[in-house]
Amino acid sequence: MEPRRSVSVALIFLCLLAGCSAKRDLIVLLPDPDGKVGAIRVTTKGGSQILDKSGYAVGVEDFNKPPIAPRSIAEDEITGIFGAALSAQPDLKGRFISFLLFFESDTSELTHESKGLLPEILRTIQNRKPNEIYVVGHTDRVGTELYNTKLSSRRAYYVRDLLVSSGIKSSDLDVSFHGEAMPRVYTEDEVAEPLNRRVEVIVR
Amino acid sequence: MFAKIGSEIWENDTLRTGPDGSIGVVFNDDTLLSLGPGSVLVIDEFVFAPNQGKFSIVIRMLKGTAAYLSGLISKLAPESAHFETPSASIGIRGTKFVVKVEG
Numbered sequence: 001m002e003p004r005r006s007v008s009v010a011l012i013f014l015c016l017l018a019g020c021s022a023k024r025d026l027i028v029l030l031p032d033p034d035g036k037v038g039a040i041r042v043t044t045k046g047g048s049q050i051l052d053k054s055g056y057a058v059g060v061e062d063f064n065k066p067p068i069a070p071r072s073i074a075e076d077e078i079t080g081i082f083g084a085a086l087s088a089q090p091d092l093k094g095r096f097i098s099f100l101l102f103f104e105s106d107t108s109e110l111t112h113e114s115k116g117l118l119p120e121i122l123r124t125i126q127n128r129k130p131n132e133i134y135v136v137g138h139t140d141r142v143g144t145e146l147y148n149t150k151l152s153s154r155r156a157y158y159v160r161d162l163l164v165s166s167g168i169k170s171s172d173l174d175v176s177f178h179g180e181a182m183p184r185v186y187t188e189d190e191v192a193e194p195l196n197r198r199v200e201v202i203v204r
Numbered sequence: 205m206f207a208k209i210g211s212e213i214w215e216n217d218t219l220r221t222g223p224d225g226s227i228g229v230v231f232n233d234d235t236l237l238s239l240g241p242g243s244v245l246v247i248d249e250f251v252f253a254p255n256q257g258k259f260s261i262v263i264r265m266l267k268g269t270a271a272y273l274s275g276l277i278s279k280l281a282p283e284s285a286h287f288e289t290p291s292a293s294i295g296i297r298g299t300k301f302v303v304k305v306e307g
Contacts, residue, residue: 024306025289025291025292025303025304025305025306026303026304027292027294027301027302027303027304028301028302028303029299029300029301030271030299030300030301030302031300032273032298032299032300033273033300037299038274038296038297038298038299038300039297039299040294040295040296040297040299040301041294041295041297042292042293042294042295043292043293043294043295044291044292044293051301060289060291060292062291063290063291063292067292078302081269081302081304082240082269082271082302082304083240084226084240084241084269085226085238085239085240085243085269085270085271085302086238086271086302087226088226088227088228088238088239088240088271089228089236089238089271089273090228090229090230090236090238092236095234095236095275096234096275096276098279132254134254134276134279134280136279136280174254174255176257176280182282182297200279202276202279204234204276
């Protein structure tokens, strides 16, 4: 009987380490179809964790405790648990296409590289003939929130006017802006971040 | 009611899959949601009305496995996109993720 007892002790110990509990959530961040990785925030009554790396997972064992800190999870484990759900994902054909245009600091002036992207945006619009095109303006966190809201508006309308002057119907364009509230890259306040100074053009 | 290809889904609908089942859903804002076997999920809210500036997607998962690829709501009004489990709430900032809930 001696060996068996030591096995059960080991099992209890493993349960303590891994947290054996009746209910458990597992949330894994994956790359978008275009390879970009976004971010999600998992919140319980006990706290929250941000997931912003592909293939990283957060576990929740108890809603009174914060989620377990993100850890990397093997691809075959993801396939083992989520394979059926992932292969049931509907076809992407016809889903919107999105472009990012970047701006020089504190201006509504496009960077040189972003100017070069305009022909491709126009070509995409001509090919898809959408009647919904979204133009969404953003800034980084240098300056006040109010100032940045106005700056993001100027950027969005600048891009809208560019598209209209290239022959796109203004009734097909929907303009919105978020100031510094929706960064692509998290930063502290007053930090300059070129990747956050942008207008996103979304073509359906 | 049994879902078939082309079935429409509305706010407050519950989706269930059988032990060998799976389902894929395309929302009006191009959010893609799919469920693996033995799953239960409720569409608590879905509003996509850009002309009125109204956006909301609230999904509550009770059990099983799901894959979620965010759509336009997460780009236009990310604070309006929520995925809930019995223990946690997931705030979505434009991305793809998978969730397992043991129910």
